[in-house]
Amino acid sequence: MSEAAARARWLRRLRRNRNVVTGALIVVLVALAALFAEAISTHDPRRLNPANRLRPPTLEHYLGTDEFGRDVWSLVVHGSQVSLLVGATTMVLTSLGGIAIGLCAGYSRRLDLPLMRVMDGLMAFPAILLAIALMAARGPGVGNVIFALSVVYTPRTAMLIRSTVLGIRELDYVLAARALGRRDLAIALRHILPNCVGPLLVQGSFIFAYAILAEAILGFLGVGVPPYVPSWGNVIASGKNVIREAFWVSLFPGLALTLSGLGLNLLGDGLRDTLDPRLRVP
Numbered sequence: 001m002s003e004a005a006a007r008a009r010w011l012r013r014l015r016r017n018r019n020v021v022t023g024a025l026i027v028v029l030v031a032l033a034a035l036f037a038e039a040i041s042t043h044d045p046r047r048l049n050p051a052n053r054l055r056p057p058t059l060e061h062y063l064g065t066d067e068f069g070r071d072v073w074s075l076v077v078h079g080s081q082v083s084l085l086v087g088a089t090t091m092v093l094t095s096l097g098g099i100a101i102g103l104c105a106g107y108s109r110r111l112d113l114p115l116m117r118v119m120d121g122l123m124a125f126p127a128i129l130l131a132i133a134l135m136a137a138r139g140p141g142v143g144n145v146i147f148a149l150s151v152v153y154t155p156r157t158a159m160l161i162r163s164t165v166l167g168i169r170e171l172d173y174v175l176a177a178r179a180l181g182r183r184d185l186a187i188a189l190r191h192i193l194p195n196c197v198g199p200l201l202v203q204g205s206f207i208f209a210y211a212i213l214a215e216a217i218l219g220f221l222g223v224g225v226p227p228y229v230p231s232w233g234n235v236i237a238s239g240k241n242v243i244r245e246a247f248w249v250s251l252f253p254g255l256a257l258t259l260s261g262l263g264l265n266l267l268g269d270g271l272r273d274t275l276d277p278r279l280r281v282p
Contacts, residue, residue: 013274020270023205030256034080043071045078045230050170054246064248066238076253078230083212083260086145090211091204092155093150094157099196101154102161105168116162119155127152127210128217135223142225142258145218150212160203164196198275205268209261218259232257 014020035038042062049069057064063072099112105115122130134148168174169192175186218224219233227234232253239249 010274014270017270017274019266020274021263023263023267023270026259027267030080030260030263031084033077034084037077037081041071041074041077042181043074045074046228047156054242054249056246057248063252064246066235066246066249067242068238069090072235072249072252075230075235076232076256077237079232079253079262080256082142082219082225082229082231083215083257086142086149086215087208087212089146090149090153091208093146094153094207095200095204097150097154097158098161099193099200101158102196103165103193105158106162106165107184107188107192112162116159119158122151122155123159128214131214132221132223135218140224140226142229145215145224148218149214152214153207153210153219157200157203157207159197160199164199165192168192168195198271202268202272202275205264205271212257212260212264 028232038220042060047070049065052061052065052069053067055061055065055069061073062072063076066072066075074206101115101119105112105119125133131148131152134151135144138147165188174187174191178190215224215231216233216236220232220237222237224233227238235253236250236257239246239251239253
């Protein structure tokens with residue numbers, strides 16, 4: 001089978017997978033909302049208007065207003081920008097770090113022990129507690145949230161890549177490349193790394209979802225992005241004090257967070273079902 005035919009067959013398999021289609025549709029809708037937030041928002045999300053505080057949903061304020069009179073619809077739309085920025089950047093950084101550490105640990109027996117012990121040490125801490133500790137040390141800010149979450153989730157990607165490399169490094173074609181005198185770096189990048197792309201895509205989609213949820217948790221606890229920056233976690237936190245009088249303040253950003261996580265998890269499940277030959281349905 002030619003490479004083009006194999007690619008076409010893979011794309012057909014993706015299109016037939018309902019989880020991939022549904023998850024991708026949800027993720028695209030959230031991404032479009034973030035990209036065109038300025039166009040579809042109806043108010044300035046940072047503008048305070050105490051005269052309109054705690055207004056229920058109306059034609060003027062689609063999702064109501066919060067305790068400061070800010071439009072909840074505009075807060076949710078602009079909050080998607082922060083969530084997607086944190087999620088996407090964390091996914092990229094953890095993938096790059098996981099590839100570097102996992103390849104070194106899986107291919108080199110000499111580096112395996114020290115690198116994996118460091119990864120084990122990081123994973124010994126609960127993820128959110130380690131992120132809170134790093135944020136407490138560095139202070140609030142979008143960049144610091146990305147750094148903290150990247151440190152937290154890189155060990156998971158590194159261990160996944162390492163386990164994949166361990167199963168590949170002794171295969172015949174890798175041994176043949178080594179016998180022909182190929183350098184270790186060339187073997188790792190040309191013959192081993194391409195086989196890690198499938199698991200990395202699946203893991204990346206889950207890391208994306210974890211990062212969005214973790215960013216909201218940090219914002220809810222007051223150690224994430226600054227309070228004046230619209231984010232789903234900050235809006236949910238501001239609504240907890242008025243949950244009985246104005247439930248919509250926390251409800252709608254919570255629904256947006258849930259929908260985004262659902263879409264990314266559906267996408268990850270669908271990619272896993274499509275890429276894993278053990279789960280593949282002809």
